[in-house]
Amino acid sequence: MLRIENVGMRFGGLWALKDVSFEVERGTILGLIGPNGSGKTTMMNVISGVYKPSEGEVQYAGRRIADVPTHDVCHLGIARTFQVVKPFANLTVRENVGVGAMYGRLGAKRSARDAFARTDELLEFVGLARVAGRPASDLTIPDRKRLEVAKALALDPEILLLDEVMAGLNASEVDEALHLLRTVNERGVTLIVVEHLMKAIMSISQRIVVLAEGKKIAEGLPQDVTSSPAVIEAYLGARYVKRQAAERERKAAAPPAEPPA
């Protein structure tokens, strides 16, 4: 459904992404992980058409994303959330989501009234109905994350890119968020989830792509990816991997010495 082919993204002399390829199948949940600065958010920006890739291409349903203006990407069925949330601060929560429902994939067919009817359903669904009339600037962090998801859902996406929507949430809020994302996925929306919380992303993703320093270093099922030496190295450093290997060798060579009496 979504094909990323040899994508490279250069900022000045720095390649934030280099030669990254992967595919996302319809109806699945793909986790995108990597240490800080590995290019996850850049990848999101490339897929959602905010950046035009310097190399390679992103194809969605047979179309090159780079040819589509940013404001039309959501009309193709691609929606995203921002890691640094961008609410319309002076508008109410309901108006924030309403704008998405008015101008998203199905927006052209909706009057303002219909858009708000759709909005009210969504607010109920993500659990924001209780603050529908409050200005977005009044929201707590978890509610701002919910709002970000609700705005993206209001675009009636086929594929939804979630950039760290669980960062800063406590354990029970993370569980709620995971439940919400699973429900969204069950309704037929394909998800690409960028997340730092390993536990969360391991439990929700069907496949995982790992980026480090702009390159794809691993791809596969969650359990396979976490045991890959390249991934451990990227997260914990080459010395750690070497020490682990040395330790294993030492253990294999000689049984542990008796503690001194």
Next chain:
Amino acid sequence: MVAVPKPRRGAITGKRWVFLVSLGLMAGLLFVPAGHSDYLNLTFRNILMYAAMSYGWNLIGGYTGYISFGNVAFFGIGAYCSAVLSKAGVDNLFADVGLALIVNALFAVAVGLPILRLRGHYFGIATLGVALGLTDLASNLDFLGGSGGASIKQIGEAHFTTYYYAMWAVTLACMIATFFIARSKLGYAFVAIRENEEAAQVLGISPTRYKVTAWAIGAMMGGAAGAVFGAANGFIDPPTAFAVDNNVFPIAMAILGGMGTASGPFIGALLLSGANELLQQHFLKLHALFFGGIIVLMILFLPRGLMYLVGLRGGMRRWLSDLAVFRV
């Protein structure tokens, strides 16, 4: 079934009752000509004119968040439309306004497409350049009368009254149009761009298309006011058409009343013009100082204008905390 609280009204247009009060005041202004005073007619016609220009500025500056310093260009073009028609032998207010609407819409789209790519101060300076450029252009075009100006044939005896009603109608149209635009999908696109252009874009809004739309509708409002003014004034020259006052007052009025509200420009125009009139009578040399002082105080303590106070819940504390937001 959880009771869903009613959404807070007014984030997008200001309070509905304030708008009804404004409509009531407008109705009251219908009776100004009954005073049979040319002074009153002229004073209130100016207030209405500024209100209409302020509505025009409000769409791009207040709703869409692109602070323009050149909206007087549209007013001047409107006034010159009347002059050109008068020269061609057409003395009809509807024709004047109609031509001004068409010319301004076309001009705004042509100019808006390049300069609305700029943001912030750069956009402001570019708009100022447009206004200054037009002043020079008008001074050098002979068929517009050059720097000597052009006269416009007046209609009939009771022309003060006729022109007054014409300006009243233009202002009412601007007011009602603003109210309905703000509540439509179009209005939400404008406000979304003001709040966060990138976020708006990701939600499917083409910034260029909607910025140019806001700019062009605002241009038509200013142009209509200019056309009536030109006809009413009977004479137009570049310094009158593109006067600095006509550029600054509408902005100050929208700020005083409340940017991005459907009543703000009208309330602002009533108060500021009223204050200006009184100050001019009593402190002829100092009135500009007072005027500037009012604007400075407003920006410091009520940057969202008087409409903000009307909608304020939570009293002094909320006001102070909101003020802090603007001081970042």
